[in-house]
Amino acid sequence: MQRFRVAVCGAGIGGLATAVALSKYDDIDLDLYEAASKLTEVGAGVVVLPRTWDVLEKLGISEDLSKKAPQQPKREQAPSFTYRKGDEAEGLHIDVLMIQGRLIPLHRAEFQTTLALHLPEHYRIHTSKRLKTYTEENNTIALEFEDGSKETCDVLIGADGIKSVTRSLLMQSLASKTTDTARSDSLLSCIPPEWTGVAVYRSLVPAEKLRSKSPDNPSLVRETMYMGKHGAIVTYPIMGGTIINTAAFTVRHDLAGTPYEGSWSEHVDANEIGSTFAHWEPYVQAILQCMENPLKWAIHTVKPLETFASGHVALLGDAAHAMLPNQGAGAGQAVEDAYILATLLGHPSTKKENLSKALSIYDAIRRPFSQDIARRSRLSSQISSFVSKEIEGLSDNFDGLQGQAKVDALKKFSSTLKNLTQWSWHTTIDTDVERAVSMLEAL
Ligand SMILES: Cc1cc2nc3c(=O)[nH]c(=O)nc-3n(C[C@H](O)[C@H](O)[C@H](O)COP(=O)(O)OP(=O)(O)OC[C@H]3O[C@@H](n4cnc5c(N)ncnc54)[C@H](O)[C@@H]3O)c2cc1C
Structure with a gap:
């Protein structure tokens, strides 16, 4: 039986990784909406850090990716x-x-294509679908696209990149609900990159x-x-x-x-x-x-956000934490977001009724970590x-x-x-996964 329906907005590395991570759970249905007419990446490279590689192994795509890497991934000391x-x-x-x-080191297009090849056939990928707005009522999200079409879902994942419409709408919604002017200004200031x-x-x-x-x-x-x-x-x-x-x-x-x-x-x-x-x-x-x-x-x-999630909506990847590229970590952090989010949504105790709590755990685990990596990236840019x-x-x-x-x-x-x-080879995502699951099980 279907537990709930997820809409992922944006089919970059973050959105695709989310879909691949969720595909492990048969009772979650998924629609992937992408603004572009086809899945494309910029013609450039991307490095995958050891911690991210471990996550890609868990997602079951590292074997295919390693065929495209000039160096084989090993876990010993290496220059x-x-x-x-x-x-x-x-x-x-x-x-x-x-x-x-x-x-x-990978070519971005190879990374994206490999992720796309691991999507299950029953997932629906909609290209030329640019999200315009959404509204949330009675635990259901109504989506409206630039072409005038409308859809609904139970959870919306905004993986729509640095200029994220989802972030803009989420911050506006939170700002409209507070009487604290300083907080409202701070929320709205996080919309423009x-x-x-x-x-x-x-x-x-x-x-x-x-x-x-x-x-x-x-x-x-x-x-x-x-x-x-x-x-x-x-x-x-x-x-x-x-x-x-x-x-x-x-x-x-x-x-x-x-x-x-x-x-x-x-x-x-x-x-x-x-x-x-x-x-x-x-x-x-x-x-x-x-x-x-x-x-x-x-x-x-993107300025450090107060939250990555509210109600049944969550932000992921560059939409949540676009950072300087000097740690080679932005896409890797999107993959980590995807893995933690899917672990929480896929857990048997997550139901339609407690989705917002699961998303707030995602926020509690992923926001401090990714914002710290963004800080490290900024410092690395200065040092280099x-x-x-x-x-x-x-x-x-x-x-x-x-x-x-x-x-x-x-x-x-x-x-x-x-x-x-050093965090990227001295730590693994496992402790964060354990923390996320124990917070969920304690609800
Ligand atoms: C110079 C440079 C080098 C980098 N090097 C590395 C590196 O070595 N390693 C690393 O890990 N990271 C690196 N990064 C960071 C990495 O590129 C990004 O963090 C990563 O691509 C973000 O992925 P994403 O899926 O969150 O966003 P995006 O890749 O931006 O994908 C967002 C998707 O959403 C779609 N979209 C946008 N708006 C809408 C809408 N309204 N409706 C529907 N779809 C929409 C877009 O068309 C796009 O396909 C680098 C970045 C730069 C600039």
């Missing part, structure tokens, strides 16, 4: 990112990040092209981060090492919170990138010269571009430092980055 100081004519090797497990002062040039660089220009380029063989004042370049091989995923960041944290003038995402001329990083080391120059069809993205984030003011004991003044003294000063930045990222 990961090579850190270099890249913003000078002569670059400098700083350190190699050693982690427990592997970062699994906020510019971080960071922009990124992204491109997929053919490895052969780079090899012919720069045969010993470290980016050809391993994950590499070139750090510099007000910028960082992150590269990693994907698709069996044939493509080098490249993201070149310009960082102005002093502009965070100011309006971004212009399009959030646009094609740019390669000359713009060349002149921005003109003084960087030759390895970087070679990579930038090989960039094809570069896209510039203005990185926006030598902004040190929020970390005690760090100085970004390397003037007059030579040889080992300079490397030692730089190593403080790379070890701070490591400390900020």
